[in-house]
Amino acid sequence: MTTTSSPHSAPLWRQLQLAATALGAVRSGQSSTTALAAVEPALRPGVQALLFHVLRCLGQAEALRRKLAPRTPPPLADALLCTALALVWDDEALRYDEFTLVDQAVEAAKQVPGLRGQSSFINACLRRFLREREALLAATSGEPLALWNHPRWWIDRLKKDYPRRWRDILRAGNAQAPMTLRVNVRRIDPDAMLERLHAADIAAHRQGPVAIVLHEPRPVDAIPGFAEGLVSVQDAGAQLAAPLVLESLDLDRPSRILDACAAPGGKTAHLLESVAADAPLHVTALDIDPLRCRRINENLERLGLQPQATVLAADARSPEAWWPSQGRREPYDAILLDAPCTASGIVRRHPDVRWLRRESDVGQLAIVQAGLLSTLWPLVRPGGRLVYCTCSVFHAEGQDQVQTFVAHNTDAVLLPSPGHLLPQAGAAGHGVPENPSGDHDGFYYAVLAKRPD
Numbered sequence: 001m002t003t004t005s006s007p008h009s010a011p012l013w014r015q016l017q018l019a020a021t022a023l024g025a026v027r028s029g030q031s032s033t034t035a036l037a038a039v040e041p042a043l044r045p046g047v048q049a050l051l052f053h054v055l056r057c058l059g060q061a062e063a064l065r066r067k068l069a070p071r072t073p074p075p076l077a078d079a080l081l082c083t084a085l086a087l088v089w090d091d092e093a094l095r096y097d098e099f100t101l102v103d104q105a106v107e108a109a110k111q112v113p114g115l116r117g118q119s120s121f122i123n124a125c126l127r128r129f130l131r132e133r134e135a136l137l138a139a140t141s142g143e144p145l146a147l148w149n150h151p152r153w154w155i156d157r158l159k160k161d162y163p164r165r166w167r168d169i170l171r172a173g174n175a176q177a178p179m180t181l182r183v184n185v186r187r188i189d190p191d192a193m194l195e196r197l198h199a200a201d202i203a204a205h206r207q208g209p210v211a212i213v214l215h216e217p218r219p220v221d222a223i224p225g226f227a228e229g230l231v232s233v234q235d236a237g238a239q240l241a242a243p244l245v246l247e248s249l250d251l252d253r254p255s256r257i258l259d260a261c262a263a264p265g266g267k268t269a270h271l272l273e274s275v276a277a278d279a280p281l282h283v284t285a286l287d288i289d290p291l292r293c294r295r296i297n298e299n300l301e302r303l304g305l306q307p308q309a310t311v312l313a314a315d316a317r318s319p320e321a322w323w324p325s326q327g328r329r330e331p332y333d334a335i336l337l338d339a340p341c342t343a344s345g346i347v348r349r350h351p352d353v354r355w356l357r358r359e360s361d362v363g364q365l366a367i368v369q370a371g372l373l374s375t376l377w378p379l380v381r382p383g384g385r386l387v388y389c390t391c392s393v394f395h396a397e398g399q400d401q402v403q404t405f406v407a408h409n410t411d412a413v414l415l416p417s418p419g420h421l422l423p424q425a426g427a428a429g430h431g432v433p434e435n436p437s438g439d440h441d442g443f444y445y446a447v448l449a450k451r452p453d
Contacts, residue, residue: 010046012096012100012104014043014108014111015043015046015050016083016084016104016105016108017080017111017112018039018043018047019047019050019051019054020108021035021076022035022036023035023051023055023058024076025038026055026355027075027079029356031350031352031356032052032350032351032352035051036048036051045219050087052176052351053086053090054082054087055351055354055355056351057086057089057090057149058082058086058149058355059145059147059148059150060085060089060149061085061089062082063145064089064136064137064140065078065081065125067136067140068081068085068125068128069081069121069125074118076115077109077118077121080108080115081105081122081125084102085125085126088101088126088130098130101126102123105122105126106119106122106123109122148170148174149170149174149354150170151354151355153359154354154357154359155170157394158170158394162393162422165422168422168424169393169423172422172424172442173347173348174348176348177235177346177439177441178214178215178217178439179216179217179233180207180211180212180213180214180234180235180236180439180440181211181212181213181214181223181232182231182232182233182239182266182270182273183210183211183230183231184229184232185210185274186273186277187228187230187304190209190212193230193231194206194212197212197214197223197224199224202214202216202218202224203216207236207439208438209243210239211236211438212231213236227302229303232266232269232270232303234266234270235349235441236438236440237345237391237423237442237443238391238441239270240418240443240445241270241336241338241387241445242267242270244387244417244418245334245336245385246271246275248384248449249281249333251276251279251281253280254281254282255280255281255282256284256330256332256333257271257282257284257333258283258284258286258332258334258335258336258376258379259283259284259285259336259338260335260336260372261286261337261338261340261372262285262286262296262311263296264295264296264299265285265295265297265299265300265311266299267336268283268296269299269303269305271283272300272303272305272308272309273305279308282310284309284312284332285309285310285311286311286312286314286322287311287313287314288314288315288316289313290313293313297311316372316375316376317371318375323379331378331379331380331381332380332381332384334384334385334386335376335379335380335384335385335386336387336389337372337373337376337388338389339369339373339388339389339390340365340369341365341369341392342357342361342362342365342392342394342397343357343391343392344357344391344392345390345391345392345421345441345442345444346423346441346442347423348423348441349441363396365397366401369397373386374405377405377409380450381450382411382450383449383450383451384449384450385415385449386448387445387446387447387448388401388402388405388444388445388446389444389445390443390444391443392442392444393420393444395420398420398446399419399444399446402414402446405448406448410451411450412449413450413451414446415448415449417445417447418443418444418445419445420442420443420444421440421441421443421444423441423442424440
């Protein structure tokens, strides 16, 4: 790894400095997205790669830091030390020389006025680690936090929900997610899109009806056809939502769908891409955040789908404020409820989530999910359906939530559904009955039908 500057890079010490600052922001409760937004755009990809690697190894790094310095250093010094430890402990993925890492971490401390006094301490800790690596790793090997790089409460919950599979879920959460595309079949055939990628020397393979997995991620502006709306970025697991919503509809007749928590609009777009341009289908995309609604509109415009969609900035929990605004209170033929959740199924894609969530969040979010189900169910016409979805692997946000709902709503029938999809990697995946094959994040899907009058 070079430590010289270029228009699109920075010395390693500067990247370590920025990654440590972002780690400190995550520890204070900011998402990595917000923390990285403060980084100069030209440097952001490199700093994100460092930060994500650190977040995936943070449990081990913190365990090592406690052995090296039982007394917690000041926050920024601790963040820089843990950043360096995470990289020097497992540097294979990033291919850094360990002595270069130590040297540049010390330089990063020297370059910050508030950290200069900690540079000798950081140097001593890192060089001791290099000398005593095996002994220190052995001393931390029995700690669940170091072994699995997830909070203890998270590990315990997975053990309870998945007595046989919890280790696989944790391993998957520590892996790097692939970049998966959803082909806009209104504009191009998936095989033709795959050929176009191969012609641009982009290695990729088909997965499922409209998904293409890239073998190496790349910026969207480097993907042929992205700007023209031929493809979108969407995990293969998330691509199950639209078919589950549409499979009950007679698309020769006018149909109304509500995407209740729609931002950033991937599932809304997939619904519209899946039907003919002249199909009498209209989708209302609802989200509480006006800025995120703007993102929905931008995505729909890029994909050429706006005429068949209405985007509303409103709270799904208060239909009295937005349902009348569309004229008569006509019920929906189908509702997609992609409910707010812990995001425990997408930690490989968002490695900060495990460190941002608290155990109490699971119960609090389950209350929000139950409230949304209860509020939106009356908006489904008799004979219609509601697809409940979360990007969570926790039973409290999936099967437990739906079982409770069905028990308290006699007009609701749980149809055969995917259930909990466990995160997995590889072309074949694991042999879980409800899992589709291939590489995807963790999700939960339940299809609820409303009994006819």
